[in-house]
Amino acid sequence: MVSAAAAQFAGAPHEAVDLLSGYRAAFLGAALIGLLASAVALVFVRGKRKLTEVPIG
Amino acid sequence: MPQTLGLLGAALGLLAVFLIIQATSREPLLPLRLFRAPGLAAGNLVMALLGAAWIPLWFFLNLYLQSVLQLTVFGLGLALLPMTLVIMVFMVKLTGPLIGRFGVKPVMVTGLLALSGALGLLATIPADRSYLVSVLPASLIAALGMSLAYIPVTMTGMGGAAPEDTGLASGLINTTYQVGSALGLA
Numbered sequence: 001m002v003s004a005a006a007a008q009f010a011g012a013p014h015e016a017v018d019l020l021s022g023y024r025a026a027f028l029g030a031a032l033i034g035l036l037a038s039a040v041a042l043v044f045v046r047g048k049r050k051l052t053e054v055p056i057g
Numbered sequence: 058m059p060q061t062l063g064l065l066g067a068a069l070g071l072l073a074v075f076l077i078i079q080a081t082s083r084e085p086l087l088p089l090r091l092f093r094a095p096g097l098a099a100g101n102l103v104m105a106l107l108g109a110a111w112i113p114l115w116f117f118l119n120l121y122l123q124s125v126l127q128l129t130v131f132g133l134g135l136a137l138l139p140m141t142l143v144i145m146v147f148m149v150k151l152t153g154p155l156i157g158r159f160g161v162k163p164v165m166v167t168g169l170l171a172l173s174g175a176l177g178l179l180a181t182i183p184a185d186r187s188y189l190v191s192v193l194p195a196s197l198i199a200a201l202g203m204s205l206a207y208i209p210v211t212m213t214g215m216g217g218a219a220p221e222d223t224g225l226a227s228g229l230i231n232t233t234y235q236v237g238s239a240l241g242l243a
Contacts, residue, residue, distance in 0.1 A: 020184055023117050037110060040099070045099050
């Protein structure tokens with residue numbers, strides 16, 4: 001099923017299509033940053049600290 | 058773009074001045090010795106990256122829902138409500154027990170990977186699907202990832218600070234999150 005938005009984009013000017021591509025690229029960039037965060041956490045964060053070891057307040 | 062880079066350069070210059078003042082002042086606002094606390098630097102780095110991944114998700118998801126799926130402002134609010142509910146419930150009920158059982162690092166990495174995966178799904182987002190198919194599943198996975206990652210990252214950033222420095226460490230990690238969010242969005 002093609003939504004009204006898709007129909008709009010099917011005949012859309014280049015600017016609208018660029019808009020969707022821009023959103024996708026932004027999400028992809030954020031995904032890569034998230035992966036980088038995972039890698040940093042894996043490498044630099046110490047292992048098995050438990051909840052009770054952290055001071056409260 | 059040149060304006061963004063120029064402002065970024067100016068911000069870096071001001072940051073350098075701030076660090077010099079903190080290093081030479083008798084009573085610095087942010088004593089640099091704080092960064093010697095175990096885990097603080099790593100926690101802040103991960104927090105900056107978490108903000109840089111999370112806030113663009115909200116920003117561009119809002120734009121996508123409005124400009125592509127043509128949701129009204131009210132519909133947009135309703136569409137994002139499930140994410141908020143997942144974050145609220147999981148942070149309160151699930152993250153603590155999971156950290157208690159598995160430790161900080163596994164929960165943090167799992168959350169960050171879930172968030173990355175959800176963003177990867179959104180990177181393939183089409184123009185011809187409904188909210189339920191193309192947005193809701195990915196957004197719920199992202200919310201789950203954020204729920205799992207945020208508390209462990211905060212704990213890592215504060216856990217090594219001396220008791221008298223926990224207020225400073227807390228302020229620092231919150232600031233780091235804001236700065237990371239702004240940089241990620243830029």
